[in-house]
Amino acid sequence: MVNFCKERANSNGFTLTELLVTIVLISIVIIGFISFFSQSVLFSTKVETVMTASNKADKIAHDIKASDQVQSWIDAHQVRTCSDVHNIDLPARLIDGSIEGEYGYYLSINDERYYPNITICRHQEEMELSLxxxxxxxxxxxxxxxxxxxxxFDYIEVDE
Known part of the structure; x- marks a missing residue:
């Protein structure tokens, strides 16, 4: 009889309650990590899109500043001041690689369509500087x- 009680009093191993608590705790930790990583992927995608657009805007500014057509556009449209109605919207079709689409001209990068809106004007303070x-x-x-x-925003220096 004494041997029977010793065998039942053996505390080696895990009880069902301990196993269930362990599984629940591990599940909570895993769910927390999954939600963190999914938000991280969404944030990374959004940042990549904005960074691509920013890089493309910088490239467009560089191309416009290096273009010979800007001077003729400014002369033809008689750009005055930014508050004036004569500020010009430079057509995006003048940008290399632009494609005409439903909402105007766009640039296709990584299967995404980026629509640039380009405006050239001048402030009263820059009249003397040809900016x-x-x-x-x-x-x-x-x-x-x-x-x-x-x-x-950038400045273009044009000979007048």
């Missing part, structure tokens, strides 16, 4: 609407 403000906004089509991604 024109270059404003580039980049949009992306999302769910049938245009989503603003980034904007860039």
């Amino acid at each position: 024109f403000l270059l404003h580039i906004e980049v949009y992306k089509e999302a769910d049938g609407e245009m989503e603003f991604l980034t904007e860039l």
Whole structure:
């Protein structure tokens, strides 16, 4: 009889309660990590899209500043001041690699469509300096609407 009690009092191994608590705790930790990593992937994708748009806006600004056509556009449209109605929207079709689409001209990068909006104007303070403000906004089509991604400001020096 004494041997029977010793065998039943053996505490080696895990009970069902301990196993269930362990499984629940591990599940909570795993679910926490899964939600963290999924949010991290979504954030990374959004940052990549904005960074691509920003890089493209910088490339557009560089191309416009190096272009010979900017001077003729400024002369033809008689750009005055930024508050004036005569500031010009430079057509995105002048950008290398632009494609005409449903919402205007766009640039296709990584199967995404980026729509640049380019404006050239000048402030009263820059009249004597021959400087024109270059404003580039980049949009992306999302769910049938245009989503603003980034904007860039730069100056163009033009001989008058």
